[in-house]
Amino acid sequence: MDAKVIWKQGLSFTGSADSGFLVPLGADPQVGGANDGFRPLELMAISLAGCTAMDVVSILRKKQQDVTAFEVNIQTEQADGYPKVFTHAVVTYILTGHSLDEQAVRRAIELSTTKYCPAQAMLGKVVPMELCYEVFEGECEEERRLVKKATYMA
Numbered sequence: 001m002d003a004k005v006i007w008k009q010g011l012s013f014t015g016s017a018d019s020g021f022l023v024p025l026g027a028d029p030q031v032g033g034a035n036d037g038f039r040p041l042e043l044m045a046i047s048l049a050g051c052t053a054m055d056v057v058s059i060l061r062k063k064q065q066d067v068t069a070f071e072v073n074i075q076t077e078q079a080d081g082y083p084k085v086f087t088h089a090v091v092t093y094i095l096t097g098h099s100l101d102e103q104a105v106r107r108a109i110e111l112s113t114t115k116y117c118p119a120q121a122m123l124g125k126v127v128p129m130e131l132c133y134e135v136f137e138g139e140c141e142e143e144r145r146l147v148k149k150a151t152y153m154a
Helices: 040-062 102-116 118-124
Strands: 003-009 012-017 022-025 066-078 086-098 129-138 144-153
Touching: 022 040, 040 066, 040 086, 040 102, 040 118, 086 102, 086 118, 102 118, 102 129, 118 129
Parallel strands: 086 129
Antiparallel strands: 003 012, 012 022, 066 086, 129 144
16 A cells, blocks of 8 residues: 655645545644644544444444444543653444344454454554443434443453
8 A cells, every 4th residue: 555645835734545535634733733634643543443443334234233323433542742642542333223233243343353454453552442332222313222332342
């Protein structure tokens, strides 16, 4: 895979990779930026969420689970001093559907974590991660009820 960033001005860049899509990168005005794009570490968190989400939803579809809504939230803590690396992450899988099998959900998360998600494999080597899930019954966020909430592994 090839990726690059091209400097626009100040602390503003445009990133691209083999897929051809463009992503704006920027910095906070407090450090001289124009607040005009993603921060690089934000993209690392998004990459983790996207990578594991694609795995989990794909596995659940193969298991014929009726998922009607799905999101993955990442909460990170960062070191106070530079380089302000991630020191801890909580990955929360929020699934809504009809009669979702909790064992299927747990197994999909486990397979993503241990076998399929390269972002999680890389970051997990240096960042302690807590994995949680919430399973809701219903069609959408407005019409759902919580069925199960658990920490999967730490």
